Amino acid sequence: MTALITAPPRTPLARLRWALADGWTVTRRDLTHWRNQPLQLVAGLLFSVMVLLMFGFLFGGAMFVPGGGDYREFLVPGVLALTMVFGVETTFTAISTDAARGVTDRFRSLPMAPSAVVLGRCTADLLSAVLTLAALVLAGLAMGWQWHNGVAGAFAAFALLLFLRLAMLWLGIYLGLVLRSPEAVMALQILVWPLGFLSSAFVAPATMPGWLAAVAEWNPLSATATAIRELFGNPGWGGQSWPSEHPVLLAVLWPLALTAVFCPLAIRGYRELSR
Template sequence: MITRTPRPPTAFAATATTFGRVLTAYRHSPGLLAITLAAPAGMMLLFGFVFGGALAGTADTAAYRSYLTPGVLVLVAAMGLTATASTANADLNSGLTDRFRALPLPAFAVPAGLALAETLTGGVALAAMSGIGMAAGWRIDAAPVEILTAVALLLLFRFTLSWAGICLGAVIRDEQMLQQTAPLIFGVIMFSNVFVPTETMPGPLRAFAEWNPVSAVVAALRELFGAPGSVAADAAWPLREPVAASAIWLTVALIVTIPVVLRQYGSARPHRN
């Protein structure tokens, strides 16, 4: 009698398995989506309606809300970074990742499945936030190709931040220290053009904001969705060519974070207190 040794799962099958595990966890915790949307929706109401008149100045307040919405969409995608980092960190410290490593799975499968699942759930949150933006008066004035490009860019941004979050969760093994990085991440996001044009900022802060990758993605979405507003003639290159700049920033981020993640997952051991 010939005994056949089971073949190890392919990289695609292994990634799909870990992808399904993360989605199952989200299915049992539907409140996570509401928590993800709570802060950005509150900021939409605060900046769009409470502060909207002051920020818009002499311009139409409704036009400012259309200007604001692409920035809030980027904010929704960016705020998922800390949640992804916490999930990766918990898996590593609990020993769950070690159990996966004991299986005949490619090293790439576990973090890739997590990144894809976080991107999918992030896409659901972005769709819900788009509906809130529409209710607030946001309108898209662009061709179908431009709209699809904007959606693809937004999902690529979320996918890239998923890998960045996994990288943070793997490198910063102390859970409390990881939690303290959330305000720093939020601060970097705020130093951008999410809420106001960069030309209204003082010199050094304006330079930082214009070279902030978040600003490039926001500017690209505004351009692709046909949102009102124009970029100053003396703006930095990432704001004058935001789509190209966004593609470069995101590619560099993936090139940097993915090898770090794979190295960390390959040598990961649970942290014991």
């Protein structure tokens, strides 16, 4: 029997259609996993909501916001940004699992667009991020949180959140292709938590020691959290440093820098996976 091999399209438009079609096929594979294993998706959503409720109700009474304001309105944007950063664990685990099991090599042996696996992973994880944001927004509204700068400000805030998640996607894809052992998965999970808490997600950097506050202010998570607090019209932590005075700009520059570094590395790692 002779195998039928489909020649790749030659024109740029045809190649784009080919990549989008194959990328959607890979995305549907992940959506099928959600349908067949819904508890995994639900557990992820519930964990994010649990973190928000725990800090809002258990610890919120002991927290204060520099300059005044409701701590829960300070907290919700921070948790929204935190979940975008923690999403790197989902991406890393999915990529490393597929690579370790040979699924990625199987994809590369098929007559499909070279970018389809990466594109499909990005689409699926961004859809997951949208669901997570929706669940957190509903929980925040139930807690009494709200935005005050209208629909345009809220739309810009959610765009920055997804932009941060996209940057974390490239980082997760690259790490998943390079580090494929179960020990690496555990090590990444251990490292992500300090990155998340060493930020302005839960408390103002002004409450930290000087050197630690400087690290927290320049944290990409802090940049997005501070920017969306401003866009939502929620209370912020103030300060007179450059990150505190230019949060929206920094919230754009950090994801751009991370994408510029890790997007090429992720693509190269995928191409050289079996060499």
